Amino acid sequence: MLDPRDRAFPLGYAGVLSFYGLPITHDPEDLAGCDVVVLGAPTDDQVSNRPGTRYGPRAIRAASWPPGPHHLPSGLHPFEVLKVLDYGDAECVPADSAASFGAIQRRVGEIVDAGALPIVLGGDHAITAADASAVAERVGPVGLIHFDSHADTDPDVLGVEQSHGTPMYRLVEQGHVTPSRYIQIGLRGWWPTEQEFAWQRERGITTFFMDDVIELGIAEVTARAIQAAGPGPVFLTVDIDSLDPAFAPGTGTPEPGGLTTRELLWSVHHIAAELDLRGADVVEVLPTSAGIYEDITALAAERIVREIIAGIAVRKRAGT
Numbered sequence: 001m002l003d004p005r006d007r008a009f010p011l012g013y014a015g016v017l018s019f020y021g022l023p024i025t026h027d028p029e030d031l032a033g034c035d036v037v038v039l040g041a042p043t044d045d046q047v048s049n050r051p052g053t054r055y056g057p058r059a060i061r062a063a064s065w066p067p068g069p070h071h072l073p074s075g076l077h078p079f080e081v082l083k084v085l086d087y088g089d090a091e092c093v094p095a096d097s098a099a100s101f102g103a104i105q106r107r108v109g110e111i112v113d114a115g116a117l118p119i120v121l122g123g124d125h126a127i128t129a130a131d132a133s134a135v136a137e138r139v140g141p142v143g144l145i146h147f148d149s150h151a152d153t154d155p156d157v158l159g160v161e162q163s164h165g166t167p168m169y170r171l172v173e174q175g176h177v178t179p180s181r182y183i184q185i186g187l188r189g190w191w192p193t194e195q196e197f198a199w200q201r202e203r204g205i206t207t208f209f210m211d212d213v214i215e216l217g218i219a220e221v222t223a224r225a226i227q228a229a230g231p232g233p234v235f236l237t238v239d240i241d242s243l244d245p246a247f248a249p250g251t252g253t254p255e256p257g258g259l260t261t262r263e264l265l266w267s268v269h270h271i272a273a274e275l276d277l278r279g280a281d282v283v284e285v286l287p288t289s290a291g292i293y294e295d296i297t298a299l300a301a302e303r304i305v306r307e308i309i310a311g312i313a314v315r316k317r318a319g320t
């Protein structure tokens with residue numbers, strides 16, 4: 001049995017890359033007893049603009065340093081409260097979305113079947129159609145907390161149904177996401193159209209635009225989102241382009257006027273601490289450098305995952 005405390009790399013510059021320096025396994029039998037399992041989904045075949053998020057999981061792992069134990073806001077050592085492993089990458093095949101999505105669904109299914117919570121590192125946002133459905137098929141329809149600058153609820157993008165602009169439409173239409181428990185945070189810019197927002201309103205989907213974040217503050221928006229999701233299983237999907245391009249320039253469709261990193265870190269932590277999270281993904285990280293420390297987008301994504309894990313640890317420690 002792998003012990004998560006046996007770090008795969010004790011140094012920031014040496015050894016095999018893994019999330020937080022955790023041991024990597026590809027064997028589902030190693031997942032027994034895990035609370036959280038990190039999985040990479042390196043695929044970007046469904047983007048409508050700049051490609052490159054297939055490099056996201058590797059960049060996020062490279063940014064996963066230092067693996068200090070102490071989470072200051074909670075006072076906990078989350079990686080001791082929780083057993084967490086890195087499950088490597090789903091076997092995505094370039095230019096074969098069906099194979100890639102099948103691999104993501106299979107690996108996420110293995111994690112959920114082991115009783116653990118999957119956190120998936122994208123990859124473009126189309127992967128959410130695969131990973132959230134794999135969770136919902138096992139735990140039942142989920143609520144969805146969705147950070148993004150875009151709604152991603154288009155039925156198709158330029159006639160293409162499987163796209164990073166359509167996963168939330170598919171998840172709702174297929175019954176995997178309960179629309180009355182679906183909350184979007186951070187929307188802004190110039191897409192999609194009134195037609196998509198009318199579809200959302202008809203289904204009772206809640207939207208907090210960036211204007212709402214500015215006027216209400218992130219704490220109030222987060223509290224309202226938690227209230228709207230309510231009890232029951234929840235999936236959390238974080239598009240890194242919800243951050244302002246000043247904080248996350250490495251993404252395929254950047255949109256000025258977004259969240260600050262500190263707002264997003266605070267919010268995902270409280271969401272993970274207060275809701276019945278059953279899965280999460282962090283997507284659309286398009287590394288802008290090959291280095292470890294200079295890629296601020298990957299660094300933000302890595303700390304987002306850590307705050308989610310810390311929130312889960314708070315919830316477990318509270319016994320809820």
Ligand SMILES: [Mn+2]
Pocket residue numbers: 125148149150152164239284
């Ligand atoms: Mn998105």
